[in-house]
Amino acid sequence: MTNPLKPSERMKIPRQHSIEQTAEDRIKNFFEVSFGLNEELALIEAKRCLECKNPVCIEGCPVRIDIPGFIKLILEKDYVGAVNKIREANYLPAICGRVCPQEDQCEIVCLLGKKHEPVAIGKLERFVADYEMANNLFETPVITNHIDKKVAVVGSGPAGLTCAAELAKMGYKVTIFEALHSTGGVLRYGIPEFRLPKKILDIEVDRIKKLGVEIYTNFVVGRTATLDELLDEWGFDAVFLGTGAGTPNFMGIPGENLSGVYSANEFLTRVNFMRAYAFPETDTPIKIGKQIAVIGGGNTAMDAVRTAKRLGAEKAYLIYRRSRTEMPARVEEVMHAEEEGIEFLMLTNPIRIIGDDFNWVKAIECQKMELGEPDESGRRKPVPVQGSEFILEVQTVIEAIGQKPNPIIQATTPGLDVSKKGTVVVDDVQRTSRPNVFAGGDLTRGGATVILAMRDGKIAAEEIHKYLQSVEAKKESATVNK
């Protein structure tokens, strides 16, 4: 079926919106904020696509999903066909449909967006992926080709999961090594349940296991075994490193070691990963003040402040030193945070955390900023306004000012080139300075996005395949020459 509507008619249809929990309800629970589009809304939304001859949306997508292609299949009500079309380029559509910054990628360039609102590509992606899950329609691909080579994937975040899935589909024996007691990386320990239900991640990981991928949790590469041991003693032929950027930065201001000061990573790990929200039913504690402040302007900051609100903070401030337009967080999440009553203190910089007699946080001192000349990043640099200091009463401070790669593997792997920032250096096809070691995701980018991590994992899988084939070819020619 082709779209029966003329382009002018399509343009008249307004963009459809997800069904959501009201802000009032959702700040009292950890359930997902958005329920997505239902079938009826998805069909209306799919009609809006202009089926452009030159679909620029595809260019905007980091993994080049055939966007008009899958939207057309939705119109034909072939939802499984649609999700499989997406899966050709993206192995985790239910996750990307929820967390990708579409507004900066495919939707920002969508032609319809020039005069009207862009097609809700992400919501359509989520719809077909959810439809398939809800109706149990996923079929594990049958792997016919088996290659007698072993690949180790280190880290089970989106980069590692994608790389593992792609290699397993090609027929390789793949083993994932994960340091924590559960898989998913940031998808599990960082992004909260109210944006990405863990059930979805569990289903995706299960599908990857069904491809024959073996997963070892509680295995810290560099400690439990080094990368070289995996190659030399465990008999792996190649390694993909997707260990992310999990080490939190601290601001370096006085008072940071007071009780009640957390890195966003610790805070989110306690709540999401260790399920501190259910304490004392669960054993990991968390303490949250009546007034709390989160420092930062990215997705991590937004997740931390909204989590604190759900844990009962009466006043939850978000302190960011630039202005709102410069915030790197997803627009949708900034809106959600605002609806939930988060108070935004923009152009504000913390300078000191103040403690009480028991070494607990009681306040944070900030100063106002104004935007000066553009800096290296092209954004206008915030500069302090003299005499603008003020004190905000808070009992919890959460710093979400960025992360850097975990140094364990870099420190225990000779010959692996590492940048000054601690990221592993790779070329444009994810090859590191070591011939049989590949890397991608936040480990090489130093804090990026889920989709870019997946893209790296996929490219690395293709490159690992090429590499192992060439090793094999060399071996063969060597035996022939004998």
Add this chain to the structure above:
Amino acid sequence: MYKIVEKQQLSDIITKLVIEAPLIAKKRKAGNFVIIRVDENGERIPITIADSDPQKGTVTIIVQAVGKTTKLLCSLNKGDYVLDFVGPLGEPTPIHNYGTVVCIGGGVGTAEVYPIAKALKEAGNNVIGIVGARTKNLIILEDEMRAICNELYITTDDGSYGRKGFVSDQLQDLINSGIKIDAVYAIGPIPMMKVCANVTRPYKIKTYVSLNPIMVDGTGMCGGCRVTVGGKMKFACVDGPEFDAHEVDFDELIMRNRTYVDLEKISDELYEKHVCKLEGVK
């Protein structure tokens, strides 16, 4: 799942567990620790590796029951399993031949200093041991320490065994006796480590302590274990847990470790109630 293959009660509150973990048994070095999660709702807690048997593939830990998780761990029996057991974590102790080294263990800290003393002995050091506790039945690993130390001193706070007083008093006496001490390892309660650091400071004797901040992941990903050493922020799980005692801000660590005392109490009381109920049923 990691199987407990041996259990031994070292005192009323201190239990030795031998756990099957062949990869860790093979790799671990003195100074390393593991992170344990007993069950699905459990907390991740760090425990030092006291010993290992690479042939049998087992790791020995010695745990003092102080709260919910350690009590639960100590209540497990031979044949039971713990859900998660990850390691070896932390930087191993740099083992040199210093000459004469004093190895001090306070309370359950003796379990942590024992593997270090053993490695130092194997490296050719003259090892002087000091083992202390509040009272006689809390002294652990006396025989093990005696076997590897050239000299061993015992102290108890109440004088019920060995010398009456603190381990630091014995350390001061050793210094006063004029013997040349090239390094000191002191592991135990934070106040004890702080006092030992103060004892050796005027004599500029290299002194190392193993810090025990609250940890979550144990791999450098949360920053919860941060401590101040030489005015700089360090993550104890990856930069330590051993640090130069003369540089450590002990008071800050004491304060930070109190962060959750009220919640820990709730957790502990619930656990005790639960245990009482079970015993009532029996």
